[in-house]
Amino acid sequence: MATAKAHTNIALVKYWGKKDQDLIIPQTDSLSMTLDEFYTTTRVSFDPALTADQITVNDQPVTGDGAARITRFLDIVRQLSGRHEFAHVDSHNHVPTAAGLASSASAFAALAGAASRAAGLDLSRRDLSRLARRGSGSATRSIYGGLVEWHRGHDDASSYADPIMEKVDFGLEMLAIMVSTGRKKISSRYGMQSSVISSPYYDSWKEVVESNMATMKAAIAAHDIQAIGHTAEENALRMHALTLSADPGYTYFNSETLSAIAAVRRLREQGINCYFTMDAGPNVKVIYDRADRDRIVDGLAQTFDRDRLVVSQAGPGIEIWDEN
Ligand code: DP6
Numbered sequence: 001m002a003t004a005k006a007h008t009n010i011a012l013v014k015y016w017g018k019k020d021q022d023l024i025i026p027q028t029d030s031l032s033m034t035l036d037e038f039y040t041t042t043r044v045s046f047d048p049a050l051t052a053d054q055i056t057v058n059d060q061p062v063t064g065d066g067a068a069r070i071t072r073f074l075d076i077v078r079q080l081s082g083r084h085e086f087a088h089v090d091s092h093n094h095v096p097t098a099a100g101l102a103s104s105a106s107a108f109a110a111l112a113g114a115a116s117r118a119a120g121l122d123l124s125r126r127d128l129s130r131l132a133r134r135g136s137g138s139a140t141r142s143i144y145g146g147l148v149e150w151h152r153g154h155d156d157a158s159s160y161a162d163p164i165m166e167k168v169d170f171g172l173e174m175l176a177i178m179v180s181t182g183r184k185k186i187s188s189r190y191g192m193q194s195s196v197i198s199s200p201y202y203d204s205w206k207e208v209v210e211s212n213m214a215t216m217k218a219a220i221a222a223h224d225i226q227a228i229g230h231t232a233e234e235n236a237l238r239m240h241a242l243t244l245s246a247d248p249g250y251t252y253f254n255s256e257t258l259s260a261i262a263a264v265r266r267l268r269e270q271g272i273n274c275y276f277t278m279d280a281g282p283n284v285k286v287i288y289d290r291a292d293r294d295r296i297v298d299g300l301a302q303t304f305d306r307d308r309l310v311v312s313q314a315g316p317g318i319e320i321w322d323e324n
Contacts, residue, residue, distance in 0.1 A: 229275030
């Protein structure tokens with residue numbers, strides 16, 4: 001029996017599209033920050049008495065499509081390790097408010113860590129990041145703490161994450177504005193594929209990412225939070241332009257998203273440097289220097305209740321331990 005704890009990550013340069021949907025080889029590189037406030041702990045044990053995988057998340061049994069996706073992932077671990085038993089999987093998402101930021105990144109990173117260890121595999125971090133990738137692309141990056149790059153690669157062996165800065169030793173901080181706790185309507189898996197197939201801007205997106213990756217890495221090396229934030233915001237808006245330009249077009253923005261963006265821009269007009277990013281849902285994350293935190297929280301609290309503003313530092317990489 002083994003347990004793993006993995007933190008979620010938020011991309012500063014987004015992954016939005018696959019080249020290989022089965023192996024989850026992305027179209028582009030991407031770069032993220034692992035967050036300390038949001039994580040998943042997962043315990044796995046293989047049991048010869050079981051006739052199917054038994055899965056619970058937050059103590060609730062998982063069935064249907066959710067269970068099938070986890071069983072498909074466990075099949076990869078069984079194949080790698082030569083084990084044939086089904087498994088017990090108990091997973092808990094730790095998020096500061098009821099819902100909203102539980103992510104497939106922390107979930108599949110923790111599952112990869114616990115399942116591989118329980119099956120007797122002793123994988124390197126790199127191989128663990130390749131394994132986590134098979135569950136969900138963004139999970140590739142949640143193996144490491146701090147700032148992390150996922151190299152797109154061209155096959156299973158070459159598509160993995162590397163840490164850029166495991167301990168973030170400057171003031172970079174992220175605040176999540178929890179604008180909606182409802183389930184998202186269009187999964188990132190479906191959404192990104194529709195962008196690849198039908199947005200006429202998809203080739204330009206690949207060029208945008210290439211240029212943003214270079215700018216972002218230089219900004220990180222220079223500890224330049226303004227350049228990190230500006231590049232992340234530009235990258236997020238251009239990713240969301242792919243959703244609007246797909247056929248049929250769609251958006252993850254709702255009216256509260258627009259209020260959050262307006263609030264960030266208002267702060268900026270007042271001379272407070274802060275920037276936003278967004279993923280495949282309506283929540284907005286704000287990027288800024290820790291030294292400006294109080295003024296930013298006070299400013300955002302004019303529009304949003306304080307309990308919907310969750311501050312997070314950079315978080316650690318995966319931890320895995322054996323249990324008897
Ligand atoms: C917008 O990792 O959830 O958060 O690989 O299909 O499981 P799958 O997709 P997923 O997509 C994440 C998309 C994103 C950007 C990012 O995290 O880089």
